[in-house]
Ligand SMILES: *Cc1c(COP(=O)(O)O)cnc(C)c1O
């Protein structure tokens with residue numbers, strides 16, 4: 225039957241007919257030190273078909289000089305492109321600069337579309353040369369990196385009627401500007417308001433990245449007096465064990481400031497875990513390889529933490545496999561070799577990673593680099609980015625496919641950060657979800673036992689019946705009341721955005 229039986233001291237095993245050996249089936253292993261003793265072992269019969277090449281794509285890292293395809297970077301050597309100072313100094317911060325760098329790659333119609341998109345955007349434009357180079361400019365409308373960072377007017381759709389600017393209520397949970405204390409034992413410390421790129425979908429568009437035509441921002445300038453107030457609050461609250469240093473982005477903190485803040489936090493005895501949050505590895509991974517001062521500061525904090533029984537780790541934000549190149553792999557390898565734990569927090573974004581295949585590839589690629597996929601967030605309700613949101617049903621469906629596709633510890637938790645300050649809820653844990661109206665109802669007993677929270681799917685992705693309901697403002701409140709009642713939560717205070 226194509227299979228021969230072999231009997232020895234071991235229990236019977238089925239081996240391939242013809243006695244194929246490791247050296248025949250995996251010739252690439254011949255000559256690999258340490259494997260000599262297994263090369264002539266017969267290989268047990270296959271139960272599963274061999275993996276299709278697409279299932280191994282997550283192991284392919286772009287090691288080419290891909291930036292040379294961009295006219296503005298065509299003459300840059302590898303060393304010049306890998307210089308973090310170049311990436312910072314030559315960040316693209318206006319449509320004019322983008323047009324210049326892209327030259328003939330961008331059509332005048334596309335540039336005009338971006339110009340019109342910027343006029344309505346809540347975030348300014350900021351792109352590292354690395355980010356510009358990772359986009360596919362032959363089809364910018366569909367490119368998953370373009371979607372995240374460069375708005376185009378032609379794809380903008382109206383906001384959901386229930387949307388507000390600081391939908392997570394980070395400012396109302398802030399005892400002092402730049403410090404949010406929502407959960408019992410953890411706090412969010414925001415020492416600055418700049419990032420190496422600006423994401424269109426930033427939840428903190430109330431503060432990050434400078435005023436735009438549509439939003440004038442709360443100020444979180446790097447400021448040691450304000451930092452001191454944040455540290456003073458943390459020092460006064462013995463229940464806080466866990467601090468997320470975010471922003472803004474720790475990549476933009478000079479090494480000395482990173483060390484100062486990290487060391488102050490490590491000196492507070494009750495603080496046991498510090499996460500340094502940065503989008504940096506996704507948009508300028510070379511900094512970890514070439515900014516020795518900054519990387520040394522990070523490694524010194526991690527080492528001090530370990531000596532003192534505390535964890536200092538890095539949280540980053542990859543959303544699509546194409547953001548990850550050979551440079552990223554080398555940077556993550558360096559951090560891994562120094563014992564730095566890196567975790568990823570992705571956002572589910574329409575056209576970026578809202579399919580099982582793309583999310584699975586992202587999760588596997590992260591795992592391959594020893595970056596732990598930690599969270600995938602349902603897109604927050606943020607103004608002017610309705611085209612980026614997906615439904616709760618989509619997120620739940622992607623989760624079903626991803627879970628089981630790789631190691632459990634490399635499987636992210638898919639969460640909705642409940643609008644109105646409820647905190648993160650597992651996407652499947654709603655008390656009620658109506659796919660027609662797109663309303664989901666969540667509780668968060670550990671944060672506010674007396675409240676229930678509502679999330680609203682984007683209207684344009686609802687069935688026609690749901691779209692018609694939202695087109696009539698008189699129907700909004702009755703729809704919401706019906707969802708809360710169906711959840712059996714009419715006795716709770718209802719919070720939405
Ligand atoms: C996400 C978040 C944290 C950290 O939460 P984890 O679930 O532990 O990752 C802390 N504070 C605030 C306000 C947050 O939004």
Ligand code: SF4
Pocket residue numbers: 418419420421422423425426427428432471472473503
């Ligand atoms: S890196 Fe983070 S804080 Fe900065 S713009 Fe992007 S989402 Fe916002």
